[in-house]
Amino acid sequence: MPRITKEPEERRQEILETAIRLFYEKGYEKTSISDIAKEMNVAQGLCYRYFPSKETLFDTAIDQYAQTLADRMASVLNSGDITLKELITRMPTFLDTEKNDNYTYKLCHGPEGRKIHNQLSMAVCAKLLPIVQAQFDLANECGEVHLEDTLTAASFFVYGQLGMLMQTEIPGEERVKRIKKFFNDILFAPKD
Incomplete structure (x- = not known):
């Protein structure tokens, strides 16, 4: 499967939007960085590159x-x-x-x-x-x-x-x- 490259600001915004949706659907406490990465189909490290913590x-x-x-x-x-x-x-x-x-x-x-x-x-x-x-x-x-x-x-x-x-x-x-x-x-x- 080819790697999808996105501009940093676009990727950062995608992480934010996915996180907010999951925080709403699952609750803040029950949502992890791993959940966000899985939902986006990206490596967890990518999320941490933009945000050091949940x-x-x-x-x-x-x-x-x-x-x-x-x-x-x-x-x-x-x-x-x-x-x-x-x-x-x-x-x-x-x-x-x-x-x-x-x-x-x-x-x-x-x-x-x-x-x-x-x-x-x-x-x-x-x-x-x-x-x-x-x-x-x-x-x-x-x-x-x-x-x-x-x-x-x-x-x-x-x-x-x-x-x-x-x-x-x-x-x-x-x-x-x-x-x-x-x-x-x-x-x-x-x-x-």
């Missing part, structure tokens, strides 16, 4: 998905010359950007999903923090807001909304509405 492979897959979600959110945040108030109105949340059409989504929302979803949420927040801080810096420069510490404000806004997003007994649209109202109240409430 944990590294998993973390890389979650980070890649986090980047996808952050990019979707950032596309609105970086959409040009609009005010911070308008950005908040248009702002997508985790609820808006996740699509349930792939194995990473299913893994994060499946039976073992709580811990994995929390890891994903933290990764997305870390990627969004500098983008939100830059928006606050710009709003400060334009005089739209007056924030002394944009890093703290951005951290609060990015990570702080997770508490409300996790209130699953409240419908998703209502959670998003409350978050946006709170952001507007904090940033744009009339000063006494």
Whole structure:
């Protein structure tokens, strides 16, 4: 049987996608690097060439998905010359950007999903923090807001909304509405 050679990035992505599918189907704990290699019909060493451990492979897959979600959110945040108030109105949340059409989504929302979803949420927040801080810096420069510490404000806004997003007994649209109202109240409430 002839050896199939693939570009390194293509092979790396294939390993990630196979691993995520198996993590979803079999569970993270019950999936080994050997299982992933067998599923791909490759030598186990090939997987280790790209990922030194199952944990590294998993973390890389979650980070890649986090980047996808952050990019979707950032596309609105970086959409040009609009005010911070308008950005908040248009702002997508985790609820808006996740699509349930792939194995990473299913893994994060499946039976073992709580811990994995929390890891994903933290990764997305870390990627969004500098983008939100830059928006606050710009709003400060334009005089739209007056924030002394944009890093703290951005951290609060990015990570702080997770508490409300996790209130699953409240419908998703209502959670998003409350978050946006709170952001507007904090940033744009009339000063006494």
